[in-house]
Amino acid sequence: MGSMSAEVVICGAGIAGVAAAYHLAVRRGVRGVVLVDERPPLTLTSDKSTECYRNWWPGPGDEMVALMNRSIDLLEELARESGNVFRLNRRGYLFATAEAGRVAQFERAAREAAALGAGPLRLHAMAASDYRPAAADGFDSTLSGTDVITEPSLIKRYYPWLAPDTVALLHARRCGWFSGQQLGMYLLERAREHGVRLVEGRVERIDAAGGRVRGVEVRGAGGARTIGASRVILAAGPLLKDAGRMLGLDLPVFCELHAKIAFNDSLGAMPRGAPMTLWADPMTVPWSADERAELAASAKHRRLVDELPPGAHGRPEGVGESTSVLGIWTYDVEPVEPAFPPAFDPAYQEVVLRGLQRMIPAMTPYLHRMPRCFVDGGYYTKTRENRFLAGPLPVEGAYVIGALSGYGMMASNGAADLLADYIAERPLPRYAPAFRLDRYDDPAYLKLLENWGDSGQL
Secondary structure, eight states: OEEEEOSEEEEOOSHHHHHHHHIIIIISOOOOEEEEESSOTTOSSGGGOOOEEEOOOOOSSSHHHHHHHHHHHHHHHHHHHTTSTTOOOOOOEEEEESOTTHHHHHHHHHHHHHHHTSOOEEEEOSTTOOOOOOOSSOSOOOOOSEEEEOOHHHHHHHOTTSOTTOOEEEEEOSEEEOOHHHHHHHHHHHHHHTTOEEEESEEEEEEOGGGBOOEEEEEETTEEEEEEOSEEEEOOGGGHHHHHHTTTOOOSOEEEEEEEEEEEOTTOOSOTTOOEEEEOSOBOOOOOHHHHHHHHTOTTTGGGGSOBOSOOEEEEEOSTTOOEEEEEOOOOOOEEOOOSSOOOOTTHHHHHHHHHHHHOGGGTHHHHSOOOEEEEEEEEEEOTTSOOEEEEOSSBTEEEEEOOGGGHHHHHHHHHHHHHHHHTTOOOOTTGGGGSGGGGGOHHHHHHHHTOOOOOOO
8 A cells, every 4th residue: 555644644533533634624724634544434433422512511620611612612603604514403401300409409500500601590480480491493592501490380381291290400501412423524524625635444553763753554455554644643532542552651541331222202202392301310210029139130230220320311313203212321330341343231221211201201101112222322431530631642743632431522623623723833722731631640630530529421
């Protein structure tokens, strides 16, 4: 295959790598950008996303909210310029609870979000409230921040499909979802129009002799090829740790396997205009006595008879005549080594449906006659505190954009925008230090990690 040269080689053509190529070539005018991947673009984990976005993030500090606000600004710009080809909406995230004691938690969380820059808190405790539900389509709402609803008549008026014992709702407003594949392909097409080249092959070696990047070796169907370059970006998704080893680095990341289900909601239990809806309470699944005994006897499934964490959630999927619903419940977050294709627990679909049924009682018939569920998912590549990496590495000419965990679609533009500022040598946003690898060299940051608290994972 011979050799070629480039200014920047991006190792990985998932959403992070594609976004990096777009922001370098289209928005910064960098020439000679090459994307390398052995698979078609956006196919390893990027096409497994739930495709949601939010500026609803906890501290410490406001860096995640600031970065996400920037990323959402970019999503909205892209939606406007493309005629919203990727169907961005702003329906929000709706958290529901049946526990009166959680109302104060909702209000505290909303006040924290306001302090961090997510937008103001609005309390709705009277029937004459000015609460406005989100529009099903479009993203031009001027509402940001959070609505906390405790008035029973409002809950029943706007969300009659929720469990009748729901006592409060938290509606985070600058949130929604979009078509991740359509977004990724739009970014890729624009990048290629500005000279980005796509090379199919596996990166086998990064030449960093003398402590600086000199090129990469790629093996494809036609054999080996050397791409000479002075800058390389690691955008390898769940293979990021392996990519780091090519530079002699042990990147502080690990993987978790996360799944989702998709099923045909033939009963119309979840309205097609619903927000992303989440049950904020832990729950114990009401298994039958026989089911409970069988699960308790299995080392793999024993945890399913105990109280499971909060967070069963779902949303409508598709447009037009679609009746598809996505369901997710993250109750198992043990670190794993990535393997492809991933294998999913056959019990997962029933557990998720039971979680959704607690929140949306009209789904009860599905527990007696299980719908056909399509189960897929991918790996969340994470740092300990669940904040991504974007910036230079301790090898001259080497950079990283990764550890985007379960929020890669929503954060990819903000992270790539930040990375492009480094490479184009532009002024950096104030939140840049929060996402550098060398934050782990700061004793004060390591101390903060000891009591980090909420990682922001839903």
